Amino acid sequence: MSVPVSEVIAALEAAYPPALAESWDAVGLVCGDPTESADRVLVCVDPVEETVAEAEELGARLIVAHHPLLLRGVHGVAADTAKGRLVHRMIRAGIALYCAHTNADSANPGVSDALAETVGGLRVLGPLAPHEDGVTGIGRICELVEPERLGSFVARVADALPATRPGVTGAGDPDRLLRTVAVSGGAGDSYLGRASAAGVDAYVTADLRHHPAGEHLGAAGPVPALVGLTHWASEWPWCGQAANVIESAGAGTVDVHVSTRCTDPWNLRAS
Template sequence: MSADVSATPDPAPGGTTVADVVAALDTAYPRGLAESWDAVGLVCGDPAERVDRVLVCVDPVADTVDEAFEIGAQLIVAHHPLLLRGVHGVPADTTKGSLVHRLIRGGVGLFCAHTNADSADPGVSDALAEAIGLRVQRPLAPHAEGARTGLGRIGVLPEAEPFAAFVDRVGAALPATVPGVHGAGDPDRPIRTVAVSGGAGDSFLATATAEGVDAYVTADLRHHPAGEHLEQSGTVPALVGVTHWASEWPWCGQAAEVIRAAGNVEVHVSTRCTDPWNVRANGSTK
């Protein structure tokens, strides 16, 4: 009797597959939570392929792709999408196209969990809040009244501390970057309730003010929105600005635990800083 050539053998007998990891990530960070403009999910890679090693990072860029090859990873799990805007091709002579070609040729898959990971419970801002030492109470911008999902988080410190000490707390909790951590507010102001938003969050300045928090921690604060916020009459939250990468890096550890629970997979969290800022005026570099 001739063999059934139509049968497809399992390429990962007894092992964890890309599909297994994707299923675990989709459960933790449901794609339905993603914003309508976002691009999440598997960018490249064969769901049936076996996965023994995964790299988790914030940005899928040349440096982290290099790292994946260096450690022998079969899958990269990134927060930021590689192909966020619609494309009609990925030629190898373009920046992003060259990465796609490298990944496919090297047998490395890429999965992205972006705004779905921002809004999930727990998600990106929960990881940021935990790193700072906050006890999370609720989302800053919930999807619905009373919902646990939504963007940003509001939490409380174990006890109040001066704003200057709180800025130091944030700086110590997050990985070092060249721009560092900066605060805007009365250094002696007691801080107890805090809003956080991983990534660019100055669109929630008014929301944080309406919630009556003492401080707001986020990334990419712009001059005019921050200045106008602080110039308002009445009490407004003090501001703590961090870099985009640093604010979202704590999520990598959270996602790593999700992946480890999916099967017998070795997970590495990238510590390579992918902020674009790498030189300060005093000559220090990252």
């Protein structure tokens, strides 16, 4: 028997409760019929032309994406707009779209747990920015199974994550010995203060901006070293986690694919 879209959604919402989403966020089913079959699913970070094309090539009936397609309120989805064109394309192809964003960030386990697991050698202690329950929340504070120098750690992070044009960057003394790190999938420089307050030795996140990073590193007293990732690379590990959720719920009747198409906007790097 085929599994309906609604059953896949139920499994995802049990793992990533919509109530955990930030008030400004837009999560849930974007387009598609919940009663139709979801016998083949594509999990990706971004619902964009490349991943919709991949879903068409695979014959997928459902795309599960981390980032919302329609984050801000819209008054129409005309096909002569970029996002409207994608909505029309998916509907014509019989592809539903479901998005789990900040609810997947805050869930336990969630996006940052997947990032920590992929990096490896990290033991998760708890959220970086916890909710009242102390269990869910943004980011994770981790301890290294074995202390490691910053330079070696940055190289290991780069080896563990899929390659991107900008790559992985580090800021700090390469010989600094790390015992604890914070990780946060996605744009995380708004949590620099949290990482400093937690007293970790390094902070791994994406989209670190020049001024916040510089001001953080120039602050008085010891502050965490920084490890910078691209947005897609930092959240891509969640795709495997979400795929496992779907596979467990489908009991072998859902064919789940994890997209490996890099949807970072950067595709060139000068030597």
